[in-house]
Amino acid sequence: GQSLEQPSEVTAVEGAIVQINCTYQTSGFYGLSWYQQHDGGAPTFLSYNGLDGLEETGRFSSFLSRSDSYGYLLLQELQMKDSASYFCAVMGQAGTALIFGKGTTLSVSS
Amino acid sequence: DVKVTQSSRYLVKRTGEKVFLECVQDMDHENMFWYRQDPGLGLRLIYFSYDVKMKEKGDIPEGYSVSREKKERFSLILESASTNQTSMYLCASTQGQGLNYGYTFGSGTRLTVV
Numbered sequence: 001g002q003s004l005e006q007p008s009e010v011t012a013v014e015g016a017i018v019q020i021n022c023t024y025q026t027s028g029f030y031g032l033s034w035y036q037q038h039d040g041g042a043p044t045f046l047s048y049n050g051l052d053g054l055e056e057t058g059r060f061s062s063f064l065s066r067s068d069s070y071g072y073l074l075l076q077e078l079q080m081k082d083s084a085s086y087f088c089a090v091m092g093q094a095g096t097a098l099i100f101g102k103g104t105t106l107s108v109s110s
Numbered sequence: 111d112v113k114v115t116q117s118s119r120y121l122v123k124r125t126g127e128k129v130f131l132e133c134v135q136d137m138d139h140e141n142m143f144w145y146r147q148d149p150g151l152g153l154r155l156i157y158f159s160y161d162v163k164m165k166e167k168g169d170i171p172e173g174y175s176v177s178r179e180k181k182e183r184f185s186l187i188l189e190s191a192s193t194n195q196t197s198m199y200l201c202a203s204t205q206g207q208g209l210n211y212g213y214t215f216g217s218g219t220r221l222t223v224v
Contacts (some may be wrong), residue, residue, distance in 0.1 A: 008150075031209055042114075042200065043153070045212020087152060095207055096160075097143055097168060102152035 002026040004101035005086055005099040011107045020073045020104045022088035030091035032064050033098065034108050038084045046073070046086075075106070083108045113137070114216040116201050121167040122222045131219050138204060142184035143213065144168075144176065147198040148222030156199075159184055191223045 004024045014017040022032065031050035035043040049055055049064035051073060061074040075082055085105050089098040117132035135142065142159050145153040145168075155168030157176040165176050173195060177185045184203075188195055198220050202213040 028189070030207065033209065033212065035212070042215040042217050043202075043213075044215070046211050048212065050209065091209070092155070092168075093205065096166065097141075097155050097158045098213060099155065099169070100145075100153040102150060 002089060002090055002092055002099045004099070006075060006086075006088055006101045006104045009101065009107070011103045011109065012059050014078055014080060014108055014110050015074050016078050017074065018106065020075075020086050020088075020106070022071050022073075022101060024069050024071075024088070024090050024101075025100075026069075026090050027093060028091070028095065029066065030095050032062070033089045034062055034073045035087045035089060035100070037087065037103070043087065078108045080108050080110065082106060112151070114201055114203050114214050116199075116216040116219050118219050119217065120220050120222075122224060123188075123191050125192060125223055127188075127191045127223075129191045129219070129221065129223075131186040131188075131199050131201075133184045133203075133205040133216055134182050135201075135214070136182065137182075137203070137205075137214075138181065139203040139214075140181075141203060142178065143204075143210065144174075144184065144186045145200045145202065146170070147153045147200055147218070153200065156186065188221075191221075193223050195221065196223045197221060 034046040037043040047062040143158040201216040
């Protein structure tokens with residue numbers, strides 16, 4: 001089966017850099033995705049890593065190491081609006097549907 | 111922009127009622143999904159569908175069924191609602207596996223079963 005582990009909470013201050021780690025176990029690997037969800041809102045897609053390495057999208061970057069079954073989301077120049085939950089996700093069996101981690105709640109303070 | 115619309119934002123139902131949660135997407139996506147979200151448990155997959163009249167069980171299908179009679183609409187049915195089905199229900203859709211462009215989620219239906 002599939003399982004994902006990520007920290008439940010992370011706190012940081014405005015302007016800082018924070019890294020949210022995700023380790024996964026899956027029988028077939030199709031890449032690692034990240035989603036953001038603000039309180040009361042819908043999850044929104046942030047990034048996808050299909051191959052090893054770093055993908056950068058503005059202040060956010062995502063990294064994957066397939067050999068370590070590990071990835072992370074890096075948020076730079078943190079802003080108050082980055083306070084949200086962040087979920088990593090992998091494809092379930094036979095590439096059918098995403099399975100999500102339990103989420104990391106990021107709190108950014110001033 | 112793709113839009114996924116869930117018919118109700120909040121619902122309160124009684125134990126034993128049959129409950130229908132509706133989801134409609136407007137971008138001709140093949141794949142649609144139902145998740146439930148509970149504090150500390152993340153999003154858990156209930157059912158998904160990759161074509162009209164097709165359905166597949168997810169990780170927690172017990173107590174639920176689904177219907178997909180039209181490509182744009184995917185309904186989640188609670189046959190006999192129970193208090194442990196009180197949760198936030200999220201519908202999503204995507205084209206293909208939804209890896210490069212991600213899933214598009216609806217705003218969710220918060221269901222309370224009393």
